[in-house]
Amino acid sequence: MVDLVSQLTHRKKGYTLEAPFYTDPEIFEADMDVIFGRHWIFVGVDVDVPEPGDVMVVKVHQTEVAIVRDDDGVIRAFHNVCRHRGARLVHDDKTTVGNLVCRYHSWVYDTTGALIHAEHMGQDFDKSCHGLKPVHCRSLEGLLFICLAENAPADFDEMERQIAPYLAPHNLRDAKIAYEHDLLEHGNWKLTIENNxxxxxxxxxxxxxxVPLFAYGFGFDPKELDPAEREHAENYACMLNDNHRDWESQGLPSKEIDRLDDMVTSFRTERLPLAGAGESHTLNTERACKKLMGNLTNAKAGALHLWTQPNSWHHFMGDHAVVFSVLPIDAEHSILRTKWLVHKDAREGIDYDLQNLIGVWMATNQQDGDLVGYCQQGVRGKGYVPGPYSPHTEMLVEKCTNWYVGRMMAHLAQTRAVA
Incomplete structure (x- = not known):
């Protein structure tokens, strides 16, 4: 049995984790209990369930959650389990229903989760005690999060307070999903997040x-720069400051907020300039969609990135958005789920070419998936020892690893105190 407390306590700061954190089934189960079972997990967008009666099923390890837009337009989440004898309730990844009907014995639930019909249960049976088991569900300006714990972390409100103004101009609730794709990655979920x-x-x-990124926006060792490179780095810093000033004057919050390692519900955001035409994540750096997101009038809105712990990252541009979630399968496999969003009125083939829209990230995801697989192959072997993070280009990986270790340690300390 893995001594998780010892492994966590002796983790060397500034280094990757010991091999069992990426390979051991017991630690993976602990991750699912503590990290994915007790924190806010990004699972989709409001427009996954655009109309009343629309349902989306999301699987978080062994737990399935049905996300439903009820008849009043409220988005709710429930365990995808009939309250009669535990049958799976919704069988499609996405569907539309009038009511939720169990195929086994035809118990019927309305879209608020209330049990409204159950035959042959006797006169004393109280339907009000057998509604679907709810799951915490919150929308952050159109980004959907769930928490499987009985008591969800309360600091979601603080994340929302800080992040909502950044997302609001892109108006994700007035968008549609142009394309979505699941990629099976042959690696532990933490390797996927570290890579990102x-x-x-x-x-x-x-x-x-x-192609559309500036090299100096992602860290560098200033001592390694020659005079020309140093000048380029200084020019980038000035351009970033100028862009932040200009964007914020247009009502586009842009400056960095980094809460990766000091909150339970941790996150990071910043709006960064794009190279070339400066409009989008495309090979020609021009917008992929003619119709801009929300009420934006300027395609040169940079690329707003948002990371949330433990399982998501996102990019919001003037013309489209790309949202990503990592859903663990087992200790050595994960699903990377990607969705591309455009304005709800944008027309494929007229306002946007789908292959141009998705091309950069379809290629990048596969490249990253390959890299994650290489790492998984390496950490299995006897030759693996924790390696050092670069203090200039991997400082944010260190923060994410610190967050993970801190959250695991906090839970174990609480468990020992109760015992």
Missing amino acids: RECYHCGANHPELT
């Missing part, structure tokens, strides 16, 4: 993604 939290690897591995 840095761009140290980007230059050598992402020829499509780096």
